[in-house]
Amino acid sequence: MTLPGTTPAGRRRAARSLTYLSLAVASVVVLLPLAVVLLTSLKSSKEMADGSGALALPDDFLNFHNYVTAFRDGGMPAAFGNTAFILLFSVTGTVIIGSMAAYAIDRFTFRFKKLVVALFLIATLVPGVTTQVATFQIVDRFGLFDTRWAPIVLYMGTDIVSIYIFLQFVRSIPVSLDEAARLDGANAFTIYWKIILPLLRPAVATVVIVKGITVYNDFYLPFLYMPSEDLGVISTSLFRFKGPFGAHWETISAGAVLVILPTLIVFLFLQRFIYNGFTRGATK
């Protein structure tokens, strides 16, 4: 008599089902909290009050009323506008600054180069959250407090990881290309703009994605630097739902779904880039 799991084949089958079981459990753990919020966002306030519980399905799957409320009363259009504005400038700035720094460090020899590299290296060890107490004073003195430029300059100026990503790629571009261009009479800026930057496209894609998602999701900097209501980005605007919509979970849920949805769409379309980007961003 052989019990299942005692023969090698049986054991392998048992291991296989355990594998799938654990994956299924993990998927439920990840997706259930999100799914419930999606369901809640489709319920009316009457359904919320009738005590049918969080897992009950909404009566009408096409009830988008809460989305309208969240969108209009929650100030979401302005929030998406502010986020887009900040994204555009901070991501473009990060790409230009990071690639310029990487180009200068990799392609030139100059005095104090070791010092400059050390400055960038050591800065990676200083987590941004710790220094905001003092950064705040500096931002304030520049008159940037409560403007959209405060987070923009901070996102641009404190992203050393991007510089490293660019550095990796600049290194892999053969110097002979620069030299050939130089013989043709191109100066350093032309070489940077016409040769290096276009060849950095994969690195630019990585930085744009990683930086874009980080900026889109950031709460800390907008919360500290842009207290004005009309300067709300999606994170801070959603945070403000807590007050007026206090117990209206259906509206808060709709707001949360509105914020998550763009991330999900971007993720579905750019999966491969995103995995690579975050792996590179964390390990390089």
Next chain:
Amino acid sequence: MNGDDTGTVMTDALGTAARPATAPPPAARGRAPRGVRLWRGLTPWLFLAAPLALLITFTYAPVANMIAYSFTDWDGVSPDLHYTGAENYVELFTRPELFQVFFVSGYYLAASVVQIAVALYFATILSFDVRFRNFFKGVLFFPYLVNGVAIGFVFLYFFQDGGTLDSVLGLFGHHSDRAWLGTSVSANTSLAGVSVWRYTGLNFVLFLGAIQSIPGELYEASELDGAHRWHQFRYIVLPGIKPVLSLSVILSVSGSLSAFDVPFIMTGGATGTETFVIQTVKLAFQFNKTGLASAAAVVLLLIILAVTWVQRRLVPDDKVDLV
């Protein structure tokens, strides 16, 4: 100037010798006229001006100021401030309610152990041939991309009285009227659980990438030698992912000390869930105790630097040097 020499040091300092260091950078050579040479000497600085200005203004100047503020009683607004010596630091370590945040970090630290273990498990499983692999990979990773405020609300509803968790437990016949965020231990455990939910995906993808970069022949060879799955994991996978593992540990430590948005949104630091960053933000911007908050931030910075230093002593691997 010896271009070669600097080139070598550079590549060493950055840990990756992607290019042979023998090729002298073009700017180093050439017997050009003086003006041209001066211009060439200036060129790298033109490229570096903006990055360096931002780096110094928003990283180094704050650190220097913060250290200076930490020895004063400044309130962040008024023009007068007094030098108070190490008083802020003494206060930080002697007032128990200020010190408590370190215990809260303990929850997140414990959570990151769970997180790394879970991530490692799933990365190992999914590195083998599994059906719907991309789907599972995507599901496990997605929480990492979700907005922190949205996560805060999702889990506020999850732990709410009669919310997701209670309803699920109800399905299994377990009815509790327990307030999950009501007591300090329960609230911190719940918040640490959210942190596992949110960050496991990043660790998982990092591990998966590392495991998949291990050459397949190694597995085949070990199979010929009669190795089991466990042996393969122990002697092939584990050594292969060591750098990423140590990186994850570092990220976890600094992450658990700097936890902010989810606890801030879910509890606002109430019922003993205040983290280091929540406390610092409150001290600085609510109670105008810039001096004390700076001292707290300096302590946090020192801890993170110390942990990084220890990690680099233990795992001197150049791959993680760049982080």
